[in-house]
Amino acid sequence: MTLSIVMYTIANHDRQQHSQASRERGLRRKGARMKDLRLAGNLAMEGRSVVEVGGVRIGEVFTVIAGPCSVESEDQTIRTAVAVKEAGATMLRGGAFKPRTSPYAFQGLGLKGLKILEKARRETGLPIVTEVIDTRDVSWVGEYADILQIGARxxxxxxxxxxxxxxxxxxxxxxxxxxxxxxxxxxxxYILAEGNPGVILCERGIRTFETYTRNTLDLSMIPAVKLNSHLPVIIDPSHGTGILEMIEPMSLAAIAAGADGLEIEVHIDPPNAMSDKAQQLTPEAFMRLMDKIRRLRAFMAELNADPEHMLAEQDKTGPTQSRSRAARA
Amino acid sequence: MNLEDLRNDIDRIDERLLSLLEERMEKALLSRTFKPDGIRDPEREESVLERARRPLRPLVSPDFSGGLWSRIMEESRSIQAQRLVTIGFQGAHGAWSEVAARAWSPTLATMPCPDFADVFQAVRDGWFDYGIVPVENTLGGLVGQVNSLLVYADLRIVAAIDLPVSHCLLTLPGTDHRDIRQVYSHEQALSQCRGFLSRNRLDPMPYFDTAGAARMIAEERPRAAAALASRFAGELYGLETIKEGVQDAEVNRTRFFVLSKRDAVPSPAFAEAVASQKGLTAPIMKCSVVFNATDKAGGLFGILEIFAKAGINLTRIESVPDKPGDYAIFIDFEGEEDDPKVATAIKASESVARGFRVLGCYGERRVSQ
Known part of the structure; x- marks a missing residue:
């Protein structure tokens, strides 16, 4: 069994946008209302916190958590796990306890689902992320999973x-x-105050007057978290949009905005999924997305490696010319 | 009362019936010793049938019970006629010793004994062909009682099995794991899983035996209770595994000795079956010896020196209290009896040590995780 060790480490490559000056600016912007964030706020520590799980360092290395909405069967889960691992995912997600809108909808396999996830980890080595919805389940889910997810509801x-x-x-x-x-x-x-330093934030869309999308994915939360907190933040474009065709553009936008990772629903056979049919990618589509993610990240690394560009962006109001763009031209 | 309760009661009774049938077959198998030629005893059979057919129970007709008992006795005779090789172990069915015995050879008839001493005694008296006992555990250390019995046992070690011990949390099927409050098991197993129990706020409840706890859960069906025992015990008693491998340390292994009478010779077919048994590593040849420490400076050193000079690798040195003020020293080392190096070292030790005895030279095999 993989024992995950959680620890704070200080990212040694302190990026420009996290400089002391910009942190203080972030704090001023929100004024006194953020003063209670003794542990989550960005003044709680120098640098960014890194959550290490089964060898994956979230907050330092870009993380892609992929897998089915629900654990439906051993076959479905393991096949999906193998496929997402092949495509380059770093963790496996899958719901065993499902908080569904209707009490008559599929509620998840419960303990059986946890056992299947444990088996999927044995087969693929991917750490497991799964939701916990009941206080009585927390310790038990922790016996099977590497990361516990607290859902939006x-x-x-x-x-x-x-x-x-x-x-x-x-x-x-x-x-x-x-x-x-x-x-x-x-x-x-609340979580940090119990002495647990391993918190990863995940934006998954909020309710607005817009009904075209399932939720309105609020990517502005990425820089907001970076300005006000040291915690890693990842984006869930699957729930954020609820629309298959939007997962790729919003994933790429999240990377451009500086997200520490993505959580994406992938199903071996989406039309026959027991939940979230409309927003689960096929393994093939996920593989294509992963390829674009890799390419965009390479570009973003190049972009962010240029400190002058960052400074220019912050100081000037007009359009800026980055060295890398100049080099391309 | 509802249908579910009634079915639960029926399941509980069935578990007891199965356990009792197993026990009855064990007794029948042992009685073959008194009937060497497989001679039937019609008088005895008639009296058993007559008792079964007494028309005293309104729902159990003489025809039904008579038919059932005829079938049971037929099965008993068939078991007596098979040339089953028996092995005694301490504990209830499903005990770790039985798991080790089945790893050594799955064809064995495993016979439960209440105590370690009963295992030794029954093998010496010829009731069982073999006995299997735990000697040492990576977490718990030496199994003191077994080692004390080994000092004087006139038995031979014929094999050693190194078994991974992975405790399972077992409950009645359909139990909501969140309702579990008490966990029954042998104290040793409970202490090996202390972290798991405390994380999940479970109360440890000491029981005489791991498999016995599993059987108790199946038979008595206490609410909000679980047992820690082998996966085999769970299968045997129809329990559901909530989680496997709940011990705190990742490596938890127990080493078992298989014992037989000194002069016993296994049938070639059985020896062949044991040697070709899958799921175990190739045997490493070892010898075990025991002697009393001499009460003078360098007494133990003299023996160790013999082995050191012969270049023999010692794998275990253990002492157990013997008579007051006296200690029995166990040494296991790698090597074979007919290796001249080993033979010379043994001969040299015999002249130096008090009460020097070779307990056996045997192959030790590991069961993979």
Whole structure:
């Protein structure tokens, strides 16, 4: 069994946008309201926190968590796990306990689902991310999974947050669909306050008057987190849009905005999925997306490696010319 | 009362029936010793049938019980007629010793004994062909009682099995794992899983035996309870595995000795079956000896020196209290009896050590994880 060790480490490549000056600017912008973020706020530590799980260092190395919405069977889960690993995913997701809108909808396989996920880890070596919805389940889910996910609907379930904080497992904290940025960070504070330093934030879209998309994916949260907190932030474009064709553009946009990772739903046979049929990628589509992700990240690394460009962007108001763009021209 | 409760009761009764049938077959198998030629005893059979057919129970008709018992006795005779090789182990069916015995040879008839001493005694008296006992565990260390018995046992070690011990949390099927409050098992197993129990707020409940705890859960069906035992015990008693490998240390292995009478010779077919058994590593040849420490300076050193000079690798040195003020020293080393190097070292030790005895030279095999 992989024992995940969670620890704070200080990222040695302190990027420009996290300079002391910009952090203070972020804090000023929100004024006193952020003052209670003793542990989640960016003044709690120097640099960015890194959550290490089964050899994957989230916050330092770009992380792609992929897998089915629900664990439906051993065959479906293991085949999907093998496929996403081949495509380059670093972790496997899969729901065993499903918080569904309707009480009559598929509620997940429960314990059986956890056992299947454990087997998928044995077969692929991918660390497991799975949602926990009941305080009584927290310690048990921690026996099978590497990262516990607190879903959007439970973001402000404070007893669940406290229990998750006590579990000692890293927590992937999704933003509630009606939660403000500040409320979200305060929920992270609940977990941190229990002595659990392993919190990963995940933006998955919020409710707006727009109904075309399932949710409105709020990518502005990425720089907001970077300005106000040291915690890693990842993006879930699957729930964020609920529309298959939008997953790729929003994934790429998230990378451009500086996300630490993505959580993407992939199913071996999406038309026959038991939940979230419309937003699960096939392994082939996921592989194509991973290829674009790699290429964009290479470009972003080149872009961000140029400190002069960053400074220019912050100081000037007009269009800027980066060295890399100049080199291309 | 509802249908589910009734079915639960029926399941519980069935578990007991199966355990009792197993026990009855074990007794029948042992009685073959008194019937060397497989001679039937019609008088005895008649009296058993008559008792079964007594028309005292309204729902068990004489025809039904008579038919059932005829079938049971037929099965007993068939078991007696098979040339089954028996092996005794301590604990209830599903114990780790039985798991080790089945790893050594799955064709064995495994016979439960209440105590380690019973295993030794039954092998010496010829009731069982073999006995299997745990000697040492990576977490718990020496199994003191077994080693004390080995000092005086007039038995031979014929094999050693190194078995990974991975405890399973077992419950009645359909139990919600979140309702579990008490976990029953042998104290040793409970202590090996302390972290897991405390993380999940489970109360450890000491029980005489790991497999016995599993059987108790299956038979008595206590609410909110689970057992820690082998996966085999779970299968045997129809329990559901909530989680396998809940011990805190990743490496947890127990070493077992297979014992037989000194002069016993296994049938060639059985020896062949054991040698070709899959799932184990190739045997490493070892010898085990025991002697008493001489009460003078350098007494133990003298023996160790013999082995060191012969270039023999010692794999275990253990002492157990013997008579007051006296200690028995066990040494296991790599090598074969007919290796001249080993033979010379043994001969040299015999003249130096008090009560020097070779307990056996045998192949040791590891069961993979």
């Amino acid at each position: 439970n973001m402000q379930n404070f007893s669940l947050l406290r229990e998750a904080g006590k579990s000692g497992r890293p927590i992937l904290l999704k933003r509630g669909m009606h939660a403000t940025f500040e409320e979200w960070l305060n929920c992270a504070e």
